[in-house]
Every structure is written in structure tokens, then in C-alpha cells.
Amino acid sequence: MSISLKQLEEGxxxxxxxxxxxxxxxxxxxxxxxxxxxxxxxAADRIEAALGHHAPEIQRERPAP
Known part of the structure; x- marks a missing residue:
């Protein structure tokens, strides 16, 4: 069982x-x-900083017709 950040803050x-x-x-x-x-x-701040506030979506290649 994992404790949420909200639960930790209340504790x-x-x-x-x-x-x-x-x-x-x-x-x-x-x-x-x-x-x-x-x-x-x-940890959450570091992840957000690495992704930026508006991380671009990954573009996938389209299969050749």
C-alpha cells in the first residue's frame, strides 16, 4: 500500500x-x-522541470501506404 503525498502532508x-x-x-x-x-x-518538481510545463507530444511515424 502506497501513501499519497496528501496523506503525508496531513501526517x-x-x-x-x-x-x-x-x-x-x-x-x-x-x-x-x-x-x-x-x-x-x-522528485515531482524535477520531473516537471525535465519535461517543461508544456511538454510536446511524441510524434509517431506513419506507416507507409
């Missing part, structure tokens, strides 16, 4: 609240969520 928000209200000892939990969110965003 990170909850982990941040835990750190705020329960103490710094829970920071490693937040840090793990935060690093994974950044890693996934970075």
Missing part, C-alpha cells in the same frame, strides 16, 4: 501539532514526515 501537520503541544522529544517524528514530503515534492 506532517499532525506531527507538528504533537511537537507543539507535547514537546520536542517528538521532533524526530515530524522530521521524518517533513523529509519524505520534501523528497516527493522534489
Amino acid at each position: 506532517r501537520r499532525i506531527a507538528a501539532l504533537v511537537v507543539r503541544y507535547c514537546g520536542e522529544k517528538y521532533f524526530p517524528l515530524f522530521d521524518r514526515f517533513d523529509r519524505e514530503v520534501q523528497r516527493r515534492r522534489s
